[in-house]
Amino acid sequence: MSPSPWTVFGALVRRDLHVVSRELPFFLLRTTLQPIMFTIVFGFLLPKMGFVQRGYTGALLPGILGVSLAFASVQAVALPMVADFGWTKEIEDRLLAPVPIWVIAIEKVLSGTAQGMIAALFVLPVARLIMGPIEALTASHLGLIVGMTFLGAFAFSAFGMLLGTAIKGEQIGLMFGLIVAPMIFFGCAYYPWRALAATPVIQILVLVNPLVYVSEGMRGVLTPALPHMPVGVVAGALVVISAVFLFLGLRTFDKRAVS
Amino acid sequence: MPPAIQTRGLRKVYPAPPQRGRGRPNPHLTPPDASRATLVPAGAREITALDGLDLEVAPGEFFGLLGPNGAGKTTTIGVLTTRVRPTAGSAAVAGIDVRANPVGVKQRIGVVPQRPNPDRQLTAIQNLLFHAAYFGIPRSASLPRAEALLQQLELGDRAESKVDQLSGGQQQRLMIARALIHEPEILFLDEPTVGLDPQARLELWDILRSLQGQGRTIVMTTHYMEEADRLCSRLAIIDHGRLLALDSPAGLRARAPGGTLVEVTLDGEAAPLLPRLQTIPALSRITAKGVELSAYAQRAGEAIAEVIRAAEQAGRLPLDIRLTPPSLETLFVSLTGRKLD
Numbered sequence: 001m002s003p004s005p006w007t008v009f010g011a012l013v014r015r016d017l018h019v020v021s022r023e024l025p026f027f028l029l030r031t032t033l034q035p036i037m038f039t040i041v042f043g044f045l046l047p048k049m050g051f052v053q054r055g056y057t058g059a060l061l062p063g064i065l066g067v068s069l070a071f072a073s074v075q076a077v078a079l080p081m082v083a084d085f086g087w088t089k090e091i092e093d094r095l096l097a098p099v100p101i102w103v104i105a106i107e108k109v110l111s112g113t114a115q116g117m118i119a120a121l122f123v124l125p126v127a128r129l130i131m132g133p134i135e136a137l138t139a140s141h142l143g144l145i146v147g148m149t150f151l152g153a154f155a156f157s158a159f160g161m162l163l164g165t166a167i168k169g170e171q172i173g174l175m176f177g178l179i180v181a182p183m184i185f186f187g188c189a190y191y192p193w194r195a196l197a198a199t200p201v202i203q204i205l206v207l208v209n210p211l212v213y214v215s216e217g218m219r220g221v222l223t224p225a226l227p228h229m230p231v232g233v234v235a236g237a238l239v240v241i242s243a244v245f246l247f248l249g250l251r252t253f254d255k256r257a258v259s
Numbered sequence: 260m261p262p263a264i265q266t267r268g269l270r271k272v273y274p275a276p277p278q279r280g281r282g283r284p285n286p287h288l289t290p291p292d293a294s295r296a297t298l299v300p301a302g303a304r305e306i307t308a309l310d311g312l313d314l315e316v317a318p319g320e321f322f323g324l325l326g327p328n329g330a331g332k333t334t335t336i337g338v339l340t341t342r343v344r345p346t347a348g349s350a351a352v353a354g355i356d357v358r359a360n361p362v363g364v365k366q367r368i369g370v371v372p373q374r375p376n377p378d379r380q381l382t383a384i385q386n387l388l389f390h391a392a393y394f395g396i397p398r399s400a401s402l403p404r405a406e407a408l409l410q411q412l413e414l415g416d417r418a419e420s421k422v423d424q425l426s427g428g429q430q431q432r433l434m435i436a437r438a439l440i441h442e443p444e445i446l447f448l449d450e451p452t453v454g455l456d457p458q459a460r461l462e463l464w465d466i467l468r469s470l471q472g473q474g475r476t477i478v479m480t481t482h483y484m485e486e487a488d489r490l491c492s493r494l495a496i497i498d499h500g501r502l503l504a505l506d507s508p509a510g511l512r513a514r515a516p517g518g519t520l521v522e523v524t525l526d527g528e529a530a531p532l533l534p535r536l537q538t539i540p541a542l543s544r545i546t547a548k549g550v551e552l553s554a555y556a557q558r559a560g561e562a563i564a565e566v567i568r569a570a571e572q573a574g575r576l577p578l579d580i581r582l583t584p585p586s587l588e589t590l591f592v593s594l595t596g597r598k599l600d
Contacts, residue, residue: 002366003395011392018389019380089376093386093437095342097393098366259273259343 008099009107015094016111020076027115031072032123035064036130039123042190043131057131058226062218063189068123069149070187070211073116073156074163074180077108081164082172085256095257105253109157109246116153136223144221144231151238152214158242159210161249165256187211192219194227210245213237261354263445263476264316264339268348271309271334271500308334310500311348316478316493318444321471323491324480325587327597331500332480333373336449339478340370353444366394369438371448375430377422383433384409384418387440394441401440408436412466428459435466446470448479452486464490484587488512494587498595508587515590518543519559523552523566524579531573532566539565544593555589 043060046052084091094104167175186206196203206212219228309331316322324332337343338350341361355363377386391401409415412432452460488508496504529547536545545554556562559582
């Protein structure tokens, strides 16, 4: 008699919780150090020197959170996938579990989503401390904040599943250099999308970048008084992006799991 | 009771280029032939790992798949453990079709991989407990079972060790414990003794024998003749993805070609010796390949004298002479034309 997929799913979640909770400090250090450094330079040093306007931190903080959760979500899924299918083969004990293969993939994506949200939760108070008070920042829409964070983390976690299963181990450095880095710089994390109106071509081009919607979404829920894309549009875009990445990611996962 | 394993015309063709790192050791390459030339773009090379394999294993058997690297052993195990999709043909485990119901198959099997792949983030006993949890076994039931298995496999004092602190043999035994924690009906082992020292190999043999004694079906691949001979109740010799012979080790030995395999390495081309050797009735199936000469002989001593005489006449010097008495090894060479390793 086979156990229900939910029972197996629960066991997979417990395994990841066990492993992630032990690795958490290293995970946070790895994924949030870069955004925090950025916060120090652009959210503290430059304003102090008078190079950027006062209000900049209001636009920067949600973007920094977006980068943190996207970067953490991608890494949380892509790195273990590359290692597991590339050389350690550790995931094989889970592939032998009596559930359809996609259950294992979905669990990985959700586990990555949770890790991305944890990273954002960690960065928020740190960044706020570094930047000082931000007038427009409000936590009054807590439900929206959680929902938007989840959507963004899920989209990038699914993206991590696709990257981690479609890319060969030796190309992992290339992946971060060629895909993730441009994504961060052109992801409207360090400037609001509307400000790109100064360069209309770039403003249109960046719309293919999923990070744009995460950054703008975080602005919409954290600093709603400042310019941002409509929250509904952002949420819709993230749902579509998630669905596409999840569909493709599950397919490449299946290809790696069953040859 | 359905057969533990049944395959019918099982075929697996990997598209080129092959995916790397799947633990699929060099299946032989098939160049596109005339019939396929229309389907396959010029220069593409498919890999036929299984080419119409028919197997049947009864419950409780200790079944061996014997063949050289690339024969299709690992692919066979891959299909039976739901990790490789067959291109054609059918495969059933405990009467369940691997394609129609992979979840049902996984519920009934335990798998020991070629290379230990423990969850390195966990301790030895956690590897067992989490694996049991993936099969829906509550901790209250899996904990005593895990402890008993670790004891049985002489890992009792390593329960709390990180996997990286275990030796190769200990990791391999942990993989066996993991494969048994959910009490599968059928246990698959893919080259379980590769990389083990002789002592660890003998210990593993004892463990496997006792597992079969408990009534489990065991399917094992190996390219060690002696291992297959000592452990298996029945053996399938496969090469190029095809079944070449299937019988008990004793039955196979009886089918080995008559006489001792005599192999001689000369200091020059072996072909000039052939005309003379072919007139000697005591020798059969004489072949010359480069400086290597091989033949089968009922009385090896007499044969060696004849070969040396023939070599002298042809102006050659024997550098090395090897004798292999009738065995699975000589049967294998006569069936496949190549050595196991």
